[in-house]
Amino acid sequence: MKVLVTGGAGYIGSHVVRQLGEAGHDIVVFDNLSTGYRWAVTCGELVIGDLADEQAIADLFSQHRFEAVLHFAANIVVPESVENPLKYYRNNTRNTLNLLKAVEEHQVPYMVFSSTAAVYGMPEETVLTEDLPLAPINPYGASKMMSERMIMDLAAASSLNYVILRYFNVAGANPDGLLGQATPEATHLIKVACECVTGKRDGMSVFGTDYDTRDGTCIRDYIHVEDLAKAHVMALEYMAGGGESRVLNCGYGRGFTVREVIDVVKRQSGNDFPVQETGRRAGDPAALMADNSRIKKVLGWQPDYDDLDTIVGTALAWEKIWQDKQA
Ligand code: UDP
Incomplete structure (x- = not known):
């Protein structure tokens, strides 16, 4: 087409x-x-x-x-x-x-x-x-x-x-390291955490720890x-x-807290970058997950990468490639 x-x-x-x-x-x-x-x-x-x-x-x-x-x-x-x-x-x-x-x-x-x-x-x-x-x-x-x-x-x-x-x-990013998120001044959680690993940032904040969730931080899909x-x-x-x-x-219909995501980035990278707990960011709902039954039924879509370790692993690998690309 x-x-x-x-x-x-x-x-x-x-x-x-x-x-x-x-x-x-x-x-x-x-x-x-x-x-x-x-x-x-x-x-x-x-x-x-x-x-x-x-x-x-x-x-x-x-x-x-x-x-x-x-x-x-x-x-x-x-x-x-x-x-x-x-x-x-x-x-x-x-x-x-x-x-x-x-x-x-x-x-x-x-x-x-x-x-x-x-x-x-x-x-x-x-x-x-x-x-x-x-x-x-x-x-x-x-x-x-x-x-x-x-x-x-x-x-x-x-x-x-x-x-x-x-x-x-x-x-996440292309598993062969061909593509990934290169957006300047990214604000999204996994990207921000990966930038802490490469040293692009000195540390990061957790926005809100008093939500009604399993560890007090927001859950996202x-x-x-x-x-x-x-x-x-x-x-x-x-x-x-x-x-x-x-x-x-x-979406996958399940979620992870901000703390869980940061823990996976730290564990996979072996880098214990500084994380500061700060107040809530305006407009953040406590938990958002997709009911994905419709896309599965209508398109026959099934995920291949429904695993936080895979998402973080590909994002981390890409972040290093992207840093070298810019050097
Ligand atoms: N978040 C955080 N620190 C950051 C970036 C994001 O604690 O540096 C939190 C944010 O408050 C939200 C979750 O991570 O609870 C996901 O935020 P993101 O901006 O990645 O996506 P959104 O859900 O806002 O589209």
Whole structure:
């Protein structure tokens, strides 16, 4: 299939591009390289451009006849979205609208969209089904919720089919060390802990130890990036086989506390880096896990890397490779 991958030079997008290439798809990556890298695009063609540039999108769609669009390009840092909300409504919501105009005009049949568990906000449930009401508590989650809604509304008014994937906590790296998270100024737990091991950081904080969980720290559902990437390839195959539009959670349905994650990073690396216990970070729900029965049923998806040691091990290996790459 001829596919457009926006944000294909970024962390998740680059893993998906590699798997799409292995599955034989014909790939065009569109990326502004704001947080992505040229080296991360391991197959297909890279077009450098920005989704804010409607002329660039028009040119792209006039040069290629895409059968599917996978839309990753977005900003993803929750605290930044609180400080600079319009950046998120511009880069995430408005730029999705720009892309959808071209999808509509060129009658692209299939779309896969990167959404997030942040659309659920602070639910009372800890294991989340896709049918929960959406109630994001920060502009990042709201910007993605609005994008979801635009895609659904366009699909209802056209022949577009979509799979919206709501990611839980994505971590890990390609097991062969080819790709991994290289995002500058990363804020995510496993990445931060790995940066302590390589010495990029002197230490880290645990945000909140008084949650109602088994050790007082927050529980999250960490999913390996290669399992998440596989879900995207399967979503395309599902739609090509006539599958109807769906919203699917991407997680393993179990969780680990912040302390458990840090312990695994320390044990695997043999590095006892300093960890400071500080107060809660605004907007952190105590526990979030995916009910993943729908993605298993609809796509036949089954994880290959559902193991915290594997997630941390690949992330640590990558962090060292990435440090050497930059040296
Ligand atoms: N966290 C932490 N220290 C850090 C980064 C994250 O204690 O340096 C905690 C954070 O408060 C949350 C969990 O780790 O409870 C996962 O946070 P992350 O930012 O990785 O993902 P989120 O769940 O916010 O999308």
